[in-house]
Amino acid sequence: MPVTGIIFGGKTLSKRNLLVVHGSGVIRHRLKSFILSELDDVTVFEAGSSKDAIQKCQEQRYELLVCSKELPDASGLAFYEKVQAMPGQKDSSVIFITSTGTRENIKEMEDHGVANYMIFPFTSKELRDKINLVCDPRKWRTSERMHIPDVKAIIHSNYDTNYEDIEASIINMSLSGLACDFSCSDEHANILGGTTISIKFPSEHNNFQIKNLPCKFLRLNVLTWKPDGFPDQVRAAWAILGIEGLERKQLEKVFDKVKKGLD
DSSP states (O other): OOOEEEEETTEEEEOEEEEEEOSOHHHHHHHHHHHHHHOSSEEEEEESSHHHHHHHHHHSOOSEEEEESEETTEEHHHHHHHHHTSTTTTTOEEEEEESOOOHHHHHHHHHTTOOOEEESSOOHHHHHHHHHHHSOGGGGEEEEOBOOTTOEEEEEESSOTTOOOEEEEEEEEOSSEEEEEEEOOTTGGGGGSSEEEEEEOOGGGTTOEEEEEEEEEEEEEEOOBOTTSOBOEEEEEEEEOOOOHHHHHHHHHHHHHHHHHHO
């Protein structure tokens, strides 16, 4: 099953499992490198033959197959027909990779119902765009994130008692994660380790607070840079590892109130 906890477009998403199927180890490595250099919400697996790929498809589900049209032991088209017959893979998407852009080759793929293919060579960005088109990450939304004005986060490091807490503005949040903006300093590498986060709501929400939520750091993007090339304003995202009991119920009430105000 996919692993939850990646931020995309203000949503909490699941990771997409991708299987790269190609007879050449060099090209498999290149395709995998292309994918991982452009996308951080994917887990990439590899198979060097139709037999190997079918075995992997029997063991787990893949959201997308990036497959060579010709494999060492079978046609890529014949392989994909077998995959589509598997109950667990029938909804999987496919992108075929071919080095031949002849009219006959393209017609053969289209005659087999193949709508998505790429003619090698191509760039990593072109592959990224094709993957996101064919396998839209927004389909794996697990919980809608909400923007609540004036909510603050206090970010605590679990590893350094001398570490000064960070006060940040929460950009969006859900029961499973949050994203914050704050001013960066050279001490903030501590947030890459174990972190707990306290959340403070404004008077509109009765100054409700949640203290010391256990969180897992996911990613950090630089919003602005200082003249010396050091990050200035940054946005960081965390997965919340659990909200239980009364605090969860209170937070659900806050979300319900905000949703009603948006309707």
